[in-house]
Every structure is written in structure tokens, then in C-alpha cells.
Amino acid sequence: MSTLVIKDLHVSIEDKEILKGLNLTINTNEVHAIMGPNGTGKSTLASAIMGHPKYEVTQGTIEIDGENVLEMEVDERAKAGLFLAMQYPSEISGVTNADFIRSAINARREEGDEISLMKFIRELDKTMDFLEMDQDMAQRYLNEGFSGGEKKRNEILQLMMIKPKFAILDEIDSGLDIDALKVVAKGINEMRGEGFGCIAITHYQRLLNYITPDHVHVMMQGRVVKSGGPELAQRLEAEGYDWIKKELGIEDTDAVTEEA
Amino acid sequence: MTVETKLALSATEVNSFSESNNEPAWFASLRAAAIAKAAELPMPTPDKTNITKWNFTEFPQHTVESAPFNSLEDLSAEVKEIIDIEGQENLYIQRNNTPAFLKISEDLKAQGVIFTDILTAVREHGELVQKYFMTDAVKVDEHKLTAYHAALVNGGVFVYVPQNVVVEKPLQVVFLNDNPDASLFNHVLVVADRNSDVTYVETYVSTVEEAKGQANLIEEVIVLDNAKVTFGAVDVLAKGFTTYVNRRGSIKRDGKIDWALGLMNDSDTISENITHLIGDGSLANTKTVVVGRGEQKQNFTTEVRHWGKNSEGYILKHGVMKDAAQTIFNGIGKIEHGATKSNAQQESRVLMLSEQARGDANPMLLIDEDDVMAGHAASVGRVDPLQLYYLMSRGISKAEAERLVIHGFLAPVVQNLPIESVKNQLTKVIEGKVR
Numbered sequence: 001m002s003t004l005v006i007k008d009l010h011v012s013i014e015d016k017e018i019l020k021g022l023n024l025t026i027n028t029n030e031v032h033a034i035m036g037p038n039g040t041g042k043s044t045l046a047s048a049i050m051g052h053p054k055y056e057v058t059q060g061t062i063e064i065d066g067e068n069v070l071e072m073e074v075d076e077r078a079k080a081g082l083f084l085a086m087q088y089p090s091e092i093s094g095v096t097n098a099d100f101i102r103s104a105i106n107a108r109r110e111e112g113d114e115i116s117l118m119k120f121i122r123e124l125d126k127t128m129d130f131l132e133m134d135q136d137m138a139q140r141y142l143n144e145g146f147s148g149g150e151k152k153r154n155e156i157l158q159l160m161m162i163k164p165k166f167a168i169l170d171e172i173d174s175g176l177d178i179d180a181l182k183v184v185a186k187g188i189n190e191m192r193g194e195g196f197g198c199i200a201i202t203h204y205q206r207l208l209n210y211i212t213p214d215h216v217h218v219m220m221q222g223r224v225v226k227s228g229g230p231e232l233a234q235r236l237e238a239e240g241y242d243w244i245k246k247e248l249g250i251e252d253t254d255a256v257t258e259e260a
Numbered sequence: 261m262t263v264e265t266k267l268a269l270s271a272t273e274v275n276s277f278s279e280s281n282n283e284p285a286w287f288a289s290l291r292a293a294a295i296a297k298a299a300e301l302p303m304p305t306p307d308k309t310n311i312t313k314w315n316f317t318e319f320p321q322h323t324v325e326s327a328p329f330n331s332l333e334d335l336s337a338e339v340k341e342i343i344d345i346e347g348q349e350n351l352y353i354q355r356n357n358t359p360a361f362l363k364i365s366e367d368l369k370a371q372g373v374i375f376t377d378i379l380t381a382v383r384e385h386g387e388l389v390q391k392y393f394m395t396d397a398v399k400v401d402e403h404k405l406t407a408y409h410a411a412l413v414n415g416g417v418f419v420y421v422p423q424n425v426v427v428e429k430p431l432q433v434v435f436l437n438d439n440p441d442a443s444l445f446n447h448v449l450v451v452a453d454r455n456s457d458v459t460y461v462e463t464y465v466s467t468v469e470e471a472k473g474q475a476n477l478i479e480e481v482i483v484l485d486n487a488k489v490t491f492g493a494v495d496v497l498a499k500g501f502t503t504y505v506n507r508r509g510s511i512k513r514d515g516k517i518d519w520a521l522g523l524m525n526d527s528d529t530i531s532e533n534i535t536h537l538i539g540d541g542s543l544a545n546t547k548t549v550v551v552g553r554g555e556q557k558q559n560f561t562t563e564v565r566h567w568g569k570n571s572e573g574y575i576l577k578h579g580v581m582k583d584a585a586q587t588i589f590n591g592i593g594k595i596e597h598g599a600t601k602s603n604a605q606q607e608s609r610v611l612m613l614s615e616q617a618r619g620d621a622n623p624m625l626l627i628d629e630d631d632v633m634a635g636h637a638a639s640v641g642r643v644d645p646l647q648l649y650y651l652m653s654r655g656i657s658k659a660e661a662e663r664l665v666i667h668g669f670l671a672p673v674v675q676n677l678p679i680e681s682v683k684n685q686l687t688k689v690i691e692g693k694v695r
Contacts, residue, residue: 051649053646075658078653089650092647094667094668094675095668101654103656104656
């Protein structure tokens with residue numbers, strides 16, 4: 001079992017503090033949902049864990065099995081087992097999807113122990129079938145000209161090929177129609193189990209109809225303010241967030257604009 | 261005011277060189293007229309690069325003697341890599357100024373295809389060469405360097421594809437430079453007669469550390485009605501050359517050229533690639549990639565000029581600049597009056613890898629006709645940190661991520677080179693240069 005522990009995390013972007021002392025612990029074999037109104041720092045959390053160049057951690061720790069994640073470069077974080085399914089994946093012209101995914105897999109393996117081309121193609125074909133993706137997506141340039149839904153599926157394809165310990169899904173459900181959402185959820189559910197933990201960041205309960213979380217956390221004003229089981233998400237869907245604000249005495253302040 | 265430049269060869273020397281090649285009278289007099297003009301004509305004026313201090317005329321020797329290759333096994337490893345030794349059916353190798361190897365399939369010969377070195381062609385196919393040699397695409401008296409070239413031509417290739425002949429396998433040419441004293445005044449003339457189709461791929465490769473001569477290269481591609489030419493080139497000339505390379509196309513009705521140019525010289529280089537869309541419905545697809553490094557100064561002009569109606573011209577140029585390299589990218593789409601319904605599109609992008617490098621993209625659309633389509637896009641920038649973040653977030657190291665982005669950026673030409681071994685060589689050259 002692996003554990004990702006986030007303690008007292010403070011994160012700023014361009015000198016504006018967005019996360020203000022966030023605590024969260026997740027183990028493999030668990031799915032955590034993080035919900036909350038717009039502008040409460042959910043995506044900032046995802047970016048800070050992965051090491052986005054614009055986000056500065058000013059205080060606190062992130063550890064994976066006791067290893068200090070904050071000291072790692074972005075690629076080292078990935079190799080330590082972290083994966084971020086991004087809200088807005090970059091497009092990279094001239095690099096085929098297949099070549100990219102193979103490079104990512106080989107980056108985790110020793111020189112001389114690279115995945116054989118045949119084995120890679122077999123696995124890629126199988127996974128693309130599972131995600132109901134056209135086979136020609138493998139030879140298209142990475143995310144270039146992909147529709148929003150295709151990009152999200154492609155993030156899940158990478159997730160399934162790379163098999164990280166912890167996946168963070170940053171609003172994987174935004175802009176997806178119900179069929180695409182089901183496929184994406186199918187991919188996540190396939191990954192569930194021993195050795196895999198997941199943080200699903202979402203505005204909507206809808207995603208959680210297909211990916212049942214073990215834990216639900218509510219973020220407001222840069223902190224986790226309430227945690228519970230799946231029933232918490234259902235109550236949020238039915239009643240919104242006002243009851244939490246009232247319960248905890250949270251005043252609406254200027255909501256920070258969340259960066260992608 | 262015309263500045264008299266000291267030329268390295270006198271008229272008498274040019275004439276005796278012509279005699280030593282047993283050239284026909286017309287070619288000898290073309291050289292004689294050209295050397296006279298070279299003394300008087302002004303230098304070309306590439307936009308935004310000052311070349312007044314560049315030395316385009318002096319060299320240690322006009323021609324050097326090199327041994328031909330009796331067998332491809334005698335080639336050095338570097339050259340072998342460029343060639344599919346077993347599979348390449350049509351191959352010409354020029355070693356410095358010497359025709360060193362020629363192979364052409366019996367099938368092509370039987371169909372009347374001509375594939376030979378330019379000076380042999382002048383002797384043996386005089387009528388055809390005379391018709392097209394610097395008469396249509398490039399003129400002798402355009403400026404000093406075209407005239408100098410015509411006077412001093414000492415190598416090159418002639419390709420003629422007769423009417424209705426489709427050449428299935430590519431013609432491959434390797435210009436090998438392995439003598440530091442060599443100068444290359446190569447003339448390449450490709451004529452695709454009506455309804456023909458041919459793929460031509462050339463590689464300029466230097467195996468010398470530093471060259472001392474001139475590379476004054478003029479290449480003309482004449483595409484007659486409804487013919488198609490796919491033209492691939494990889495230039496890897498050594499530091500020390502002063503390179504003037506002029507690749508020009510002239511396309512008649514419904515003809516087509518696909519250019520894929522990988523311009524990887526380490527020399528200071530003025531490159532000009534102009535395609536004239538003469539005939540109605542003619543089309544030019546121009547893809548160019550460039551890597552500049554060191555203290556290199558380069559100027560790349562790509563122009564498509566529309567004369568025919570419904571003509572289409574596409575320019576794509578991608579350049580990577582590192583160290584203190586300076587490069588100008590001029591992209592010109594010009595639509596002449598009367599070329600109605602034409603379409604001129606261009607895209608120039610420059611990727612800067614260092615603070616000291618300079619790269620300027622100058623897109624120009626010059627349009628003398630109302631009923632046309634035209635567009636351009638240009639950008640100069642650094643490797644996008646968000647692209648690197650994305651790639652690294654999958655476990656790819658920063659160096660490898662940069663490598664992927666750069667190779668991807670240069671892929672439009674690499675992917676379009678029609679010979680696998682040349683494609684691999686270009687990838688390797690890029691690899692070596694951007695490291």
C-alpha cells in the first residue's frame with residue numbers, strides 16, 4: 001500500500017495565496033472526491049501536487065510513502081507514482097500519441113529494458129478499444145485537433161497505459177457528454193483496486209454516479225472544510241453548499257479566480 | 261554604383277576549363293558571357309541580411325580531383341547511412357567535383373528517362389539542356405552570383421522525364437564533400453515533361469571539419485503541363501563555406517511541386533526558394549525546416565509567385581535557433597494581376613533555444629488581384645513551458661521533453677522526405693545539432 005499525505009499546504013500564484021493550509025491523506029485502493037464551489041483552489045491543489053511551474057508552494061508538505069514530493073522535479077513526481085489528468089492538456093505537434101506514450105512508459109524503465117514495440121502496440125490497441133477510441137488516434141499528433149472529449153479520453157488512455165499509484169483527475173468530467181463520461185468512468189473503475197488511488201476533482205455529483213468515491217471532501221477558501229462518505233456528495237447535489245457555509249460560519253469573501 | 265569585385269577565375273581560365281570538358285560551343289559561350297557579366301552585375305540583396313562583407317567569390321581551387329567509387333562498399337560509413345545500398349535503384353554520387361557513381365534502372369533508361377551529371381548532359385543531351393538551362397526558372401544575369409555560377413558550373417545533375425512517364429522509385433543524389441579545398445558550383449536541372457511524375461531527393465553532406473571554398477548552388481525544376489515533381493533536399497554543408505543556394509521552380513498548367521527542404525548547413529547561408537506558378541491550376545507545396553547554431557548567419561527566402569489562375573501556393577517554414585545563430589525567414593506570397601481565384605498561404609515559426617540567438621520571421625503577402633484567397637501566420641518564441649510540464653508530468657525528463665517538442669516542430673519536413681534513409685539521416689542531423 002502507498003500513501004499520499006498532504007499537510008498544511010499553502011500555495012500561491014503570482015503572490016496571491018490560494019491554498020491556505022490544506023490537509024489530505026489518501027491511500028492506494030481508495031477513491032477520494034474533492035468538491036467545492038468555483039474558485040476555492042481545487043485545481044490549484046492538483047497543479048501544486050504535480051509541480052506546475054506557475055504555482056509556488058510557500059508552506060507545508062506533500063509526501064508519498066515518506067518521500068518529499070516538493071523536492072522532486074515534475075518528471076520525478078511522475079516516476080514516484082503521481083499522474084495528473086489535466087483539465088487542459090497541451091497539444092504537441094509532430095509527436096504522435098503512440099510515440100509519446102511509449103516514451104512515457106520507457107522513462108520508467110531501465111535502459112535496455114524498454115517495452116518491446118509489439119507488446120506496446122498490443123497493449124495500446126487493447127486499451128484504445130476499451131475506451132472506444134479510434135485506432136487512428138494513436139498516430140495522430142498528441143492532442144492536436146482533438147475535440148474536448150477526445151482529449152479527456154486520451155488522458156485516461158495515458159493513465160491506463162502508465163498505471164500510476166495515484167491519479168488526480170482535474171475536472172475530467174467538464175465538457176463531456178454522458179456517453180463520453182461513462183467511458184471515462186469505465187477507465188477509472190478498471191484501474192481501481194490494490195495499488196491504485198485516485199483524487200477526483202469535480203463540480204458535479206454527476207461523475208460520482210459512475211465513479212463511487214470512498215471519501216468525499218469539500219473545499220472552500222483554500223482548505224478542506226468537510227469530509228464524509230458518498231452521501232455527502234448526494235447532499236451537496238441536492239442542497240448546494242450554503243448549508244456547509246452556515247454550519248461552519250464561513251462568510252463569502254472574494255472568490256479567487258482559478259487558473260487552469 | 262557598381263563595385264568591381266575581384267573574381268577568382270579569369271575569362272581565359274573559364275574558357276580553358278570549358279575546353280578541358282569538351283563542352284559544346286553554346287555552353288562555352290554561355291560561360292564566357294557569364295564571366296563578363298559576373299564582373300559587372302551587383303550582388304543580390306537578400307531582405308534584412310547585409311551580405312556586403314561576405315566573401316562569395318574567392319576559393320582555393322575551382323575544381324579538385326577526387327577518386328570515383330567503384331563500389332558502394334567503398335563509401336564511408338557516414339555516406340552509407342544515407343543510402344539504401346541494396347534497394348536504391350537510381351543513384352548518383354558526386355564526390356566534390358567528380359562524378360563518382362551512377363546507377364539507373366534499365367527500365368527507366370528504356371522509357372527515355374535521363375539521369376546523369378550535368379556536364380555529361382551538356383555534351384550528350386545538348387538540345388534539351390540548352391532549352392532549359394538558366395532560360396526559364398533562373399536567368400544568368402539576375403545578379404553577380406547567378407552569373408558567377410553560370411560561368412563556373414563544375415558539377416550537378418540533369419534529370420529529364422519524358423511525357424507520360426511515371427518514375428515509381430525515387431532518384432537519389434548525394435553530393436559528398438570530403439575535400440576542404442573543394443568549391444561546389446553545382447547546377448541541378450530537373451525537367452518533368454507533360455503528364456510525368458518523378459521524385460528526386462538530394463543530400464549535400466560534408467565530412468570535412470571546416471571547408472574553405474564556395475558553395476554556389478542553383479537548382480531549377482521545370483514542371484510542364486500536368487506533371488508532378490516531389491523534390492526533397494537535405495543540406496548539411498560544413499562551416500567555412502559561403503553558401504548561396506537557389507532552388508527555383510517553374511510550373512506550367514496543372515503541374516505540381518512538393519518541396520521538402522531540410523536546411524541544416526553549418527555554413528553561413530543565403531537560401532532562396534522561389535516557385536513560379538505559371539500555368540492555371542498549378543500548385544506548390546513548400547516545406548522548409550532549418551536549424552541554426554554557433555555564430556551562423558543565415559537568410560532563408562521562400563516565395564511562391566502566382567501568375568496562373570486557380571494556382572495554389574503553400575509555404576511552411578519552421579526554424580530552430582540556438583547559441584548565437586542569427587536567421588532571417590522571409591516568406592513571400594505574391595499574386596500577380598490576372599491570377600484570379602488563386603490561394604496563397606504561409607506559416608513561419610521560429611523556436612528560440614537560447615538568449616543570444618536571433619530569429620526574425622517576415623511574412624509578406626503582395627497581391628495585385630482582387631479575387632483571391634491569402635493568409636499568413638508567423639511566430640517567434642521559446643519552447644512552451646506548459647508543453648514541457650505536460651510531457652514531464654508523464655515521467656519524461658526535461659531534456660527528452662525538449663527533444664520531443666523540437667523534433668515535433670521540425671517533423672513537417674522529416675515526415676515528407678520520400679526516402680527512408682534520408683529521413684533517418686535528417687533526424688540524426690537534427691539530433692546532433694539541437695543537443
